[in-house]
Amino acid sequence: MSTKIKILLVEDDRNITNFISTTLEGNDYKVTTALTGREGVSLAASFCPDVILLDLGLPDIDGYEVLRQVRAWSRVPIIIISARTKESEKVTALDLGADDYITKPFGTAELMARIRTSLRHSRPATPDHIYRALNLEINFEKRQVRLSGEDIHLTQIEYQLLTLLAENSGRVLTYGHIMNTIWGPYMDAGNQILRVNMANIRRKIEKNPAQPQYVFTEIGIGYRMLENENV
Amino acid sequence: MSTKIKILLVEDDRNITNFISTTLEGNDYKVTTALTGREGVSLAASFCPDVILLDLGLPDIDGYEVLRQVRAWSRVPIIIISARTKESEKVTALDLGADDYITKPFGTAELMARIRTSLRHSRPATPDHIYRALNLEINFEKRQVRLSGEDIHLTQIEYQLLTLLAENSGRVLTYGHIMNTIWGPYMDAGNQILRVNMANIRRKIEKNPAQPQYVFTEIGIGYRMLENENV
């Protein structure tokens, strides 16, 4: 599986496709070329490109039509590359959902820069970082804790404490380490505060705090959280 | 609700500013003009435009420097309008975070189309441009907020604040992040203003502001809005 950014080039002139795809590959993009509009629409779906470079003048269906069909279901950035310089054509293309419009001839450096700009615009759909075990779910991006689908309200310190344990689930964290991490090194010795906060957390997420399912006490050492089921 | 889309025009040639701002106002945008780079940076924070049109040739500080300073804290779409046609200048500007680059002379229709395209980019979070949850509906394109079908009047700042939360619904936005996004980095520390505005918003959209349904407080952190039912 390659992690290269994928670009779909829809263009019927083989001289141009060769030139552009060589340039793109030299910049570490993965390129696929479509020589017709229909092929372009089809590849937009199957190839799942991160950017589409689209020529307006195509042999079978019009570039506008390609734009329309792709935009019907996808928001992938589309950069129009065209020899047509008429303003009305630019306006039409942009309002149909194109993200940029470059007129031939253009420099490769500019094309590369505009591709980078388009990529910035497309929000990378990174899946959220989540801890999951039994009925408990912690979404770190949303700062959300759920138990059997119900939102659980935690205070600031409680949340810090729980996420610290969750991020090290399966491992024992010593009292000293936890105290240092959350209260800093200038806190008075002793872990009364830690015990109180742990009791509050357990009251919120454990059915029976006396027999915890998620956070276990290692007497004399520290706490350990049930291992994350994700990986 | 008459919350026009705001555009900041940074350009020192008065002939051009007059021409462009007339055109923009004819298209129902609200325009503010900065004749120098410093003024542009300052207005970017205080005026909170939805789009910035930036000329590269300015009397005091360079257009690139304006770009850099605004990008240090804001993601507002920036369209470069320049007489410089050199490819390297385009590349520099785009890589500094500009969203588009138009060379003079250009047609107003194209400028309008590129502004519309930029505005599309600044709303990437909501798939169909509508937030909906319970009885609340926010139409980002119409800039309309409805509660049980009734139009709700919000001030500029209230609208910005609510849409910021709606675009990130389900996740916590910190006070600092909200302050930076809406009031810019030059605002005095503290979030009194934020609290007052939130109280005003709640008075308008919540049945009982003391027990909010839509916008929740994460004490010590920030605010979180009820997750969008779309998606």
Added chain:
DNA sequence: GTTTGCCGTAAAGATGATGTTAAGAAGTGA
């Protein structure tokens, strides 16, 4: 069986953060 040390729980005061209101400043349009 008793003692000792460790842990969990409850309650209460102190602390700090938030919600609310009102008044003045600044901006807007007629």
Added chain:
DNA sequence: TCACTTCTTAACATCATCTTTACGGCAAAC
């Protein structure tokens, strides 16, 4: 200019949270 809305600041009341204190239970050690 005036009337009007909106923005900002300040003061205050309220509430949640944090921390400390006190106490009971439990298990291991003597």
